[in-house]
Amino acid sequence: MIKVLDKLLLFLYSIAVGVAAIVAIVAASGGISASWMKDVVDSFTGDSQAVQLSVIVVAVVLLLFSFRFFVLSVRRDGGSAPSINQRTDHGDIRISVETVENLALKAASRTRGVKDLRARVRVSEKGLGILIRAFVDGDGSIPTLSEEMQRTVSKEVEDATGIPVAEVSVFIANVTQTPKTFKSRVE
Template sequence: MAKILDRLLLFIYSFSIGILSVIAILLFTEAVPFSIDSSQEKTLLNVSIAVAAVLFLLSIRFFYISIRRDRASLPSIDQRTEFGDIQISVETIENLSLKAASRVRGIKDVKTRIKITESGLSIIIRALVDGESSIPTLTEEVQRQVHDHVEEITGIPVSYVSVYIANLVQSPTIKSRVE
């Protein structure tokens, strides 16, 4: 919800700055004639102050967003040992999963996603196969390799490995030329 609100505020801010810039350019180049009397001057001054205050508050909000550390964007798995704390990033576990799945012969173009659950890691693998090996055999091998490799390297229990075979890899056919 906060991200949607921030995007909406950024849109309003950008739109307001754009309109004010166009108005300022038109007034300073005298492309639009402008003359006011004293009663309009007070109203214009009040509106200008209100617009400036809103734009200032939006600027403060965007400044705060730009400098704060977003902990949600750097997910990690924390473990406590007798010697201290260990943090392993989700990106590291994704790379370990990629490495393990890519070792299986017949598996190509692997992508992984990691979900952290209470019972352990849930790893989702998306891959292409060569089409020359049994898909159930390949997927079982990928599941076993990823499960064992991630648990062995990180020490974090893997509760679930899901393999989605997206398609077959089309091997390039080379036509021989017969003369």
């Protein structure tokens, strides 16, 4: 929820800064008359309290946005890669998500007929959700190959990490073309 709010604030802040930049460019290039600009500035500093109050409110909101984005830019997120934490009798175990992805790729690569593998891991209450993206050579049955890959990845990741695998999804991105080799005849 906080990330969505931050994205919304950043969007609004970008629009406000963009509009201010356009106005500054047009004013500096002579697109706005000096007398009109003087009248606008006078209305901000003049007797109209409603205009003054609205300018102050907008300026304070933009200042708060700036402060929020400054804090986000200098804040540290712990400095570590995303990991899966387990507690054992002997202490804590932290396994990086990248490690689990590499284990899944290693297991999936053992399946005959797959190429150009990619893996993505997400952690849920039920266990790990692993998505394997692959190209196949098209020589065999894609459902059979996918089921074999699912079994292999699930078993090997669970055995290596001790973390239950809730699901292994396989996405076959394409079928690769195998180059045909021709034998040359020598007469």
